[in-house]
Amino acid sequence: MKADELKTITSTFEEMKKQAELGWGELFNSDKAVIVVGAATCGRAAGAMEVVRALRNELKRQNLDCPVIEVGCMGHCYAEPIVIVSKPGYPPICYGHVNPVIAERLVREFILRDDPCLEFVLGALEENELIPSFADFPRAGYEKKVILKNCGQIDPTKIEHYIANGGYSALVKALQMPPDDLINEVKRSGLRGRGGAGFPTGEKWEICRSMPGKPKYIICNGDEGDPGAFMDRAILESDPHSVIEGMIIAGYAIGARYGYIYVRAEYPLAVERVQIALRQARKSKLLGKDILGGNLSFDIRLFQGSGAFVCGEETALIASLEGSPGMPEYRPPYPATSGLYGKPTVINNVKSLSSIPHIIENGAKWFASTGTEKSKGTAVFALAGKIVNTGLVEVPMGTTLRQVIFDVGSGIPGGKQFKAVQIGGPSGGCLPESALDVPIDFDSLTDAGAMMGSGGMVVLDEDDCMVEIARYFLEFTQRESCGKCTFCRLGTKQMLEILTDITNGQGKIEDIDMLETLAEDIMAGSLCGLGKTAPNPVLTTLRYFRDEYEAHIREGRCPALMCQELIAFYIIPDKCERSCDACIGTCTVEAISPNKKRIKIIDQEKCVKCGTCIVACPPQYDAIIKLSPPSEVPASEK
Amino acid sequence: MVAGYKGTSVTEEQAKIRQETKQTIKRFGRKRGNLIPILQKVQERLGYLPREAMTEIAEFLKIPEIDVYGVVTFYNQFRLNPPGRHAIRVCLGTACHMKGGYITLDAWKRRLDIDRGETTPDREFDLDTVACVGCCTMAPVTVVDNKPEGKVEPTKVDGILLAFEHEREGKGKKKKQ
Numbered sequence: 001m002k003a004d005e006l007k008t009i010t011s012t013f014e015e016m017k018k019q020a021e022l023g024w025g026e027l028f029n030s031d032k033a034v035i036v037v038g039a040a041t042c043g044r045a046a047g048a049m050e051v052v053r054a055l056r057n058e059l060k061r062q063n064l065d066c067p068v069i070e071v072g073c074m075g076h077c078y079a080e081p082i083v084i085v086s087k088p089g090y091p092p093i094c095y096g097h098v099n100p101v102i103a104e105r106l107v108r109e110f111i112l113r114d115d116p117c118l119e120f121v122l123g124a125l126e127e128n129e130l131i132p133s134f135a136d137f138p139r140a141g142y143e144k145k146v147i148l149k150n151c152g153q154i155d156p157t158k159i160e161h162y163i164a165n166g167g168y169s170a171l172v173k174a175l176q177m178p179p180d181d182l183i184n185e186v187k188r189s190g191l192r193g194r195g196g197a198g199f200p201t202g203e204k205w206e207i208c209r210s211m212p213g214k215p216k217y218i219i220c221n222g223d224e225g226d227p228g229a230f231m232d233r234a235i236l237e238s239d240p241h242s243v244i245e246g247m248i249i250a251g252y253a254i255g256a257r258y259g260y261i262y263v264r265a266e267y268p269l270a271v272e273r274v275q276i277a278l279r280q281a282r283k284s285k286l287l288g289k290d291i292l293g294g295n296l297s298f299d300i301r302l303f304q305g306s307g308a309f310v311c312g313e314e315t316a317l318i319a320s321l322e323g324s325p326g327m328p329e330y331r332p333p334y335p336a337t338s339g340l341y342g343k344p345t346v347i348n349n350v351k352s353l354s355s356i357p358h359i360i361e362n363g364a365k366w367f368a369s370t371g372t373e374k375s376k377g378t379a380v381f382a383l384a385g386k387i388v389n390t391g392l393v394e395v396p397m398g399t400t401l402r403q404v405i406f407d408v409g410s411g412i413p414g415g416k417q418f419k420a421v422q423i424g425g426p427s428g429g430c431l432p433e434s435a436l437d438v439p440i441d442f443d444s445l446t447d448a449g450a451m452m453g454s455g456g457m458v459v460l461d462e463d464d465c466m467v468e469i470a471r472y473f474l475e476f477t478q479r480e481s482c483g484k485c486t487f488c489r490l491g492t493k494q495m496l497e498i499l500t501d502i503t504n505g506q507g508k509i510e511d512i513d514m515l516e517t518l519a520e521d522i523m524a525g526s527l528c529g530l531g532k533t534a535p536n537p538v539l540t541t542l543r544y545f546r547d548e549y550e551a552h553i554r555e556g557r558c559p560a561l562m563c564q565e566l567i568a569f570y571i572i573p574d575k576c577e578r579s580c581d582a583c584i585g586t587c588t589v590e591a592i593s594p595n596k597k598r599i600k601i602i603d604q605e606k607c608v609k610c611g612t613c614i615v616a617c618p619p620q621y622d623a624i625i626k627l628s629p630p631s632e633v634p635a636s637e638k
Numbered sequence: 639m640v641a642g643y644k645g646t647s648v649t650e651e652q653a654k655i656r657q658e659t660k661q662t663i664k665r666f667g668r669k670r671g672n673l674i675p676i677l678q679k680v681q682e683r684l685g686y687l688p689r690e691a692m693t694e695i696a697e698f699l700k701i702p703e704i705d706v707y708g709v710v711t712f713y714n715q716f717r718l719n720p721p722g723r724h725a726i727r728v729c730l731g732t733a734c735h736m737k738g739g740y741i742t743l744d745a746w747k748r749r750l751d752i753d754r755g756e757t758t759p760d761r762e763f764d765l766d767t768v769a770c771v772g773c774c775t776m777a778p779v780t781v782v783d784n785k786p787e788g789k790v791e792p793t794k795v796d797g798i799l800l801a802f803e804h805e806r807e808g809k810g811k812k813k814k815q
Contacts (some may be wrong), residue, residue: 045776045786077775227731230772265678265715266771268784306674307714309769323673324705325712384733384774391775422732458732458774472735476769482712588745588792608748610741610792 001294006176008293013172016284017163024164033066033087033111038080038152040073040237041269042230046080047099054100055083058107066111072238074152077391079122082152085110093131096122139389139408144370146378147354148394151238156273159280162241168286170357174249175294182253183209186356189364190376195221195312195349196424196453197529198375198442204346208336209254211344216256219340219347220247222263222270223317225309226425227476229456231380232350234392236263236270239354240277244300246353248287249360251298254346259300262317265307274302309426309480312454313528314339314347316482327482328528349454351380371397375441385422385458388413395440402436405459416461419560420544424453426473426480427533429540430466449540451533465562466545467552471499473537477530487525491518492534499538504565505629507553512542561626564609568630573599575623583613583624604633652690658683659694668699673709677716685721714769722757722764724802726750727781728790731770738791739778743767745792746780749799762802 028034035055039048048070055068074082079096085106086092093116095106102120109115116130124133134140154161162168174182187202208216220243224232236243247259261278263271278300281287289297308326310316316326318340339345355377359367368376375397381404384390388410395404401421405411412418420430429450431438438444442452460469478492495518498511519535526532542549551557558566571583571592578598591606592613600623602613617624627633662683666672673695680691687710696703710716728734728743747753750763757764773779776788782798790798 041771041786042773042775042788045773045779045788080775224772225769227735227770228733228774229770230774233772266768304675304678306678306716307769308712320674320713321671323670323709325708382774384777385736425732456732456774458736460736464736469732469736472732480769586793588796589748608744610745611738612792615791 001176005294009172009175009291012285012292013168017169020160020163023160027067028086031088033085035066035068035106035111036071036084036086037068038072038074038082039070040152040234041267042073042077043080043082044269048081050100051081051083051098051103054103055107058104059111062107062112064107064111069155070157071154072151072156073234073392075148075234075392075394076122076389078389082122084125085116087111090116091128091131091133092125094122094125094134095120138410139393142395142399142403142408143393144378144396145394146358146370147235147242147351147380148239148392149358150242151234151392154239156238156240157276159241159277159284159286162239166361167241167357168245170360171245171248171286172292174252174360175292175296179209179253179255182249182360185364186253186359187364189359189367190371190374191352191355191359191367192375192442193349194351194355194380194454196427196451196455198452201348201352204336204348205250205254207334208344208346211337213338213343215258215343216254217340217343217345218247218251218254218256218259219317219321219345220259220261220350220353221312221314221317221347222261222267222350223305223312224264224267224350224454225312225480226427226454226456228382228384228422228425228458229454230382230384231392231455233264233267233270234382235350235354235380236267237273240270240274241281242354242357243274243350244277244281244287246348246356247300248291248298249356250346250348250353252296254344256346257298259298260303260321260340261300262303262305262311262321265304271302271304278302308482309476310482310528310530313530316528317347318345325482327484328530330527351455372439372441374443379440379452379455381455381457383409383457383459386412386416386461386464387459397441398439400437400439401431404440404457405436409459412459412461416463418459419462419464420460420466422458422460422469422537423456424451424536425456426477427451427529427536428453428456429536430460430469430544431540432544435544449536449543451536463560463562465503465558465560466541466548467499468503468558468560468562470538470541471496471503474499474534477534481530481534485526485528485531487522488527488531488534491522491525492531494518495522495535495538502549502552503558503563505552505556505563507549509550509553511553512546512549515542556629556631558628561628563628566630567609567626567628568604568633569602569607569609569611569613570625570627570633571600571602572623572625575621576600577618577621577623580618580621582616582618586612586616588612604630652688655684655688655690656694659691660698663695663698666698670699670701673699673701673706674713677706677710681716686717686719688718719757720761722761724763724783725781726763726765727768727771728754728765729769729771729773729777729779729781729786730767731772731774731777731779733774733777734770734779737777741792742778742780742790742795745795749795 083095083098124131191201192198311326315329320326335345380394474496478496481488483489576599591603614624692706696706780790
């Protein structure tokens with residue numbers, strides 16, 4: 001790079017950064033209070049927008065001038081909607097489970113007067129003497145936020161916030177390095193593809209750069225199709241600029257001029273935020289022709305997927321970008337040699353790309369200092385299912401599953417027993433208690449029969465049936481199979497039919513062998529990852545929970561009391577209270593009626609097994625139970 | 639083929655669909671890579687992808703109609719029948735399923751008296767499932783008119799329907815006044 005070009009770039013950026021920092025300082029270091037609301041999709045599902053409206057209305061009513069900022073996901077999804085109030089004289093305080101009424105109280109009692117409403121506090125963001133801070137939480141000892149650093153801290157629709165917090169300075173640094181040095185730096189960092197397969201990112205870039213074809217493309221794979229995973233959604237919604245910055249750096253390194261961000265259509269908010277971010281980046285001359293006044297030109301287009309799981313596979317994703325049905329192609333050639341329109345193309349996951357600015361900014365050594373020998377850096381997991389602290393966590397590679405589930409996630413709610421954790425979605429597997437001490441990295445999880453996948457982690461407890469979850473995933477992969485390979489198309493259908501039979505109590509004991517044979521054949525006879533990994537949920541549940549399969553087949557019994565055909569709801573006459581009608585009123589199909597003694601009885605013919613009555617039965621009676629097999633219900637009530 | 643085919647009369651509705659499709663797609667470049675964005679835009683405007691619209695798009699991009707139909711039927715997002723006024727999407731992601739999403743789906747089916755992928759005869763509601771909307775922590779989730787609602791169990795299904803009923807009654811009253 002020529003000296004005057006460098007000068008233009010750095011001076012343009014310095015000016016931009018100065019302005020951004022000025023604005024950020026005015027916002028948070030003034031004598032005004034600032035209210036921050038977590039408004040990513042999960043926050044919105046819990047009612048964050050109603051809270052924002054209530055806050056703004058109440059502030060107006062009280063004639064207060066206090067900015068309300070909508071940020072992304074803070075990771076504490078279990079406590080949504082979340083509000084953070086930063087008032088001069090107090091540490092920034094985070095409130096959980098806020099509703100419009102609490103929001104109004106926060107304005108009247110904390111902002112207007114000086115009562116910080118301690119009863120709604122989740123924790124403070126900084127150490128202080130008044131309120132316990134998040135650093136005192138047990139999870140703080142395990143978490144290390146790199147990719148999620150900005151999530152929930154900045155307004156994702158304001159590029160200034162990103163720049164004021166160190167954003168785009170990695171780009172300026174990268175532009176001063178020759179592309180080969182840049183690739184070497186990424187290689188040295190040991191970053192492996194965060195989409196699940198774990199291919200070294202630097203190597204992929206190097207192959208693509210060395211290819212003669214032109215133009216080259218860079219694609220960000222945000223087609224997060226795994227049910228149960230939402231890390232990419234959270235990053236795109238909360239910190240879209242980190243992905244864009246990573247893409248520009250990648251584009252410069254491999255010599256690409258165009259990039260695509262491929263986002264699922266099921267993520268409308270992510271689509272909107274990325275669009276805004278792209279517009280702002282273009283306006284700030286960080287994207288488009290002559291970036292920051294230098295000679296580099298690079299632009300990004302957003303492409304919305306259309307709801308096909310298989311498009312997460314890179315060749316299928318390319319087919320869909322080209323306007324065809326998303327059917328995978330045989331590899332090699334890999335996209336790095338021949339991808340979009342037959343040109344060299346790098347496809348990276350959202351999390352891989354958003355790691356890039358951090359690697360460039362802090363150096364490969366810094367990044368590689370975290371993690372295990374073969375898997376460097378941090379892993380982001382989406383915790384969901386039967387776990388107390390659902391949400392997003394980022395921990396160093398090598399942390400054990402037990403630490404993530406029981407220390408970070410605070411274990412299983414309701415005093416229930418842990419049964420298994422499902423990792424990696426339909427391609428992954430269910431790991432039991434005995435596998436919990438495995439340190440998480442790409443290779444150890446594969447050895448245990450699961451896989452890293454994109455990072456969805458669904459925790460299952462004693463009420464979850466392992467045969468049913470295997471059936472659920474097979475139903476999913478069977479429906480999403482593109483139909484190209486015979487084994488995947490027909491094999492998964494056979495497996496699904498067998499599993500459905502088992503969950504209906506019509507399984508035969510030889511079905512288990514058949515499942516294993518089919519699984520082997522499907523894995524051998526399928527082209528892409530979807531088919532190759534589709535049998536994993538069945539194989540791991542068979543490996544660790546074979547007794548549940550046998551109970552379904554031999555006794556017609558579902559040990560977890562989940563499979564609808566194998567259970568019946570029953571009211572224990574001795575426990576049922578004559579004067580109570582709670583269950584009758586809530587039954588959605590009017591299947592419950594009292595007998596002559598006013599003891600309630602369920603009409604098994606009418607019952608749809610929705611479980612509403614169990615919730616409604618007051619805990620002091622606790623009279624309704626599930627029985628399996630259904631023949632356990634006394635004959636007099638059938 | 640119905641519309642535009644030799645000898646068949648083009649009904650008013652079909653002509654209108656063609657007109658609206660034309661309007662929507664004219665700002666796109668005529669290249670194959672734009673097929674999916676075009677389909678998304680047209681569905682956004684019409685609510686679904688009728689045959690006439692697909693024909694129009696095929697002509698616009700100069701590709702066989704079967705290619706358009708192939709793409710439309712491959713991807714879950716596209717629909718071939720008109721939607722209801724309110725879209726009910728039950729999430730069946732892993733977390734939602736394990737927390738009883740299938741029970742919620744049953745409740746919707748029972749209350750609306752339609753199966754997944756169908757629209758009520760009065761075109762008020764259409765019911766479908768979605769693979770995962772990424773709100774796993776709020777499971778079980780139902781997306782009602784693009785707004786994800788958390789913890790939708792059978793009783794909340796009744797609650798949501800009741801709210802719609804009130805809304806309709808409210809509107810009716812206003813009209814009368």
